[in-house]
Amino acid sequence: MQYAMFRxxxxxxxxxxxxxxxVGAATMSPAYAASSKVSVVHGIPDTPVDVYxxxxxxxxxxxxxxxxxxxxxxxxEYDIALTKPGEAxxxxxxxxxxxxxxxxxxxxxxxxxxADGNPQITPFVNDVSKVGAGKARLIVRHTAAAPAVDVRAGxxxxxxxxxxxxxxxxxxxxxxVKADVVLAGTDTVAIGPADLNLKEGTATIVYxxxxxxxxxxxxxxxxxxxxxxxxxxxxxxTGGQAGTGVDTWWYVLAGAGVLLLVGGGAxxxxxxxxxxx
Amino acid sequence: xxxxxxxxxxxxxxxAAALTLAGVVACGSEPAEDVGGxxxxxxxSATPTPAPAATGGGSVPVNPGTLPAGSEIVPPVxxxxxxxxxxxxxxxxxxxxxxxxxxxxxxxxxxxxxRYGPGLETDAGSVVIAGHVDSAEQGxxxxxxxxxxxxxxxxxxxxxxxxxxSYRVVAREEYRKSKIPLExxxxxxxxxxxxxxxxxxxxxxxxxxxxxxxxxxxxPA
Numbered sequence: 001m002q003y004a005m006f007r008x009x010x011x012x013x014x015x016x017x018x019x020x021x022x023v024g025a026a027t028m029s030p031a032y033a034a035s036s037k038v039s040v041v042h043g044i045p046d047t048p049v050d051v052y053x054x055x056x057x058x059x060x061x062x063x064x065x066x067x068x069x070x071x072x073x074x075x076x077e078y079d080i081a082l083t084k085p086g087e088a089x090x091x092x093x094x095x096x097x098x099x100x101x102x103x104x105x106x107x108x109x110x111x112x113x114x115a116d117g118n119p120q121i122t123p124f125v126n127d128v129s130k131v132g133a134g135k136a137r138l139i140v141r142h143t144a145a146a147p148a149v150d151v152r153a154g155x156x157x158x159x160x161x162x163x164x165x166x167x168x169x170x171x172x173x174x175x176x177v178k179a180d181v182v183l184a185g186t187d188t189v190a191i192g193p194a195d196l197n198l199k200e201g202t203a204t205i206v207y208x209x210x211x212x213x214x215x216x217x218x219x220x221x222x223x224x225x226x227x228x229x230x231x232x233x234x235x236x237x238t239g240g241q242a243g244t245g246v247d248t249w250w251y252v253l254a255g256a257g258v259l260l261l262v263g264g265g266a267x268x269x270x271x272x273x274x275x276x277x
Numbered sequence: 278x279x280x281x282x283x284x285x286x287x288x289x290x291x292x293a294a295a296l297t298l299a300g301v302v303a304c305g306s307e308p309a310e311d312v313g314g315x316x317x318x319x320x321x322s323a324t325p326t327p328a329p330a331a332t333g334g335g336s337v338p339v340n341p342g343t344l345p346a347g348s349e350i351v352p353p354v355x356x357x358x359x360x361x362x363x364x365x366x367x368x369x370x371x372x373x374x375x376x377x378x379x380x381x382x383x384x385x386x387x388x389x390x391x392r393y394g395p396g397l398e399t400d401a402g403s404v405v406i407a408g409h410v411d412s413a414e415q416g417x418x419x420x421x422x423x424x425x426x427x428x429x430x431x432x433x434x435x436x437x438x439x440x441x442x443s444y445r446v447v448a449r450e451e452y453r454k455s456k457i458p459l460e461x462x463x464x465x466x467x468x469x470x471x472x473x474x475x476x477x478x479x480x481x482x483x484x485x486x487x488x489x490x491x492x493x494x495x496x497p498a
């Protein structure tokens with residue numbers, strides 16, 4: 001198994017600079033075909049972190065509510081650690097060893113609170129299949145320290161009884177919709193309402209984050225573009241005035257012409273011969 | 278000359294006339310040849326983006342995970358094609374929910390812009406406008422003469438911002454509807470271009486539909 005090797009290059013003083021440098025493009029290329037796109041979503045309130053991948057710092061001062069990536073990672077297993085900014089990796093506040101990244105997938109790693117409020121990392125595989133023409137994909141992920149919720153759009157529940165750390169998804173008509181999150185089976189609004197602009201041919205992934213107890217529930221959103229399909233066809237004429245094909249009747253006419261010519265010719269020839277006799 | 282002979286000669290004359298007429302119709306019906314197909318392919322090939330990570334040193338973007346905002350799109354509102362004397366109102370349209378097909382405006386003197394794709398502001402992808410060649414009830418449509426366009430012909434699309442944008446025709450293609458590579462014409466990547474689509478080819482009177490689509494590709498002039 002080819003492991004990715006990353007080296008942090010100059011951060012250049014930028015606060016949230018993340019630099020992923022491939023060490024030797026040549027050594028990576030065999031695994032490149034089976035690489036995945038990986039995004040990192042920060043859903044732990046009030047806790048900026050440094051992110052280490054395989055012991056190398058790859059995200060510097062990554063802020064709650066931010067989305068990093070996508071990175072292109074070769075298929076393999078990765079050790080991921082989160083530290084308070086500037087602290088050593090052995091003081092990691094959250095650590096996942098041997099996190100499997102499959103090949104050819106689109107993945108989001110969400111750092112978030114569990115239902116009972118402990119930090120954790122949950123990998124989600126993003127559905128990046130094409131959506132139909134005129135459609136948009138809405139994916140909602142419960143990654144908050146909160147009980148089961150319903151997600152409503154235009155006042156009607158679209159996803160019900162969603163629990164941490166699960167997701168619900170649907171392909172819906174593209175456009176703008178007013179959405180909110182309520183405690184499951186109730187009208188008690190936990191998050192929102194907010195206007196969701198679901199652009200055609202994209203997937204909008206909304207993460208519910210934070211903690212109900214700490215009263216800091218909110219959302220982080222990630223958008224994946226390029227999932228559009230062309231319409232099934234372009235029907236644009238019913239009159240027939242512009243038809244360029246040759247109608248069957250013209251073939252019939254041509255055929256009749258040939259028959260008349262041959263028949264008439266034969267008759268003329270026959271009478272000519274008869275006349276000579 | 279016998280009476281019989283005269284009848285035979287008349288038959289021959291009628292036959293010749295019939296053949297000539299059928300021939301003339303057949304030749305007149307020949308569709309104009311496709312031009313510019315290679316250019317369309319070149320326009321559609323996605324602008325290459327450097328492979329991340331593998332090139333080394335590329336920093337990974339970090340974005341605030343805010344809910345997506347509405348993007349600023351400039352819909353075309355008027356289309357003017359002087360070589361075929363067309364000036365048409367452009368309506369934003371989508372897809373028919375039942376058929377999954379492009380919702381061409383029912384009024385044949387108006388044309389439809391595919392509102393899910395790019396608008397005139399775009400720096401990538403295909404802005405698609407489709408219109409009727411004709412209709413059984415309303416007669417000739419705005420795009421009746423679309424297939425007469427030639428490479429180099431100029432046209433103008435006016436955006437909702439009031440700005441006119443000029444385009445130059447680079448290709449005219451005809452495809453059977455069952456074979457047309459629609460994803461190429463509805464692409465959101467590749468070079469910016471304007472794609473005009475209507476119907477053409479042989480007409481099937483039973484299904485009241487044309488066999489083919491005529492596709493004009495134009496680039497910013």
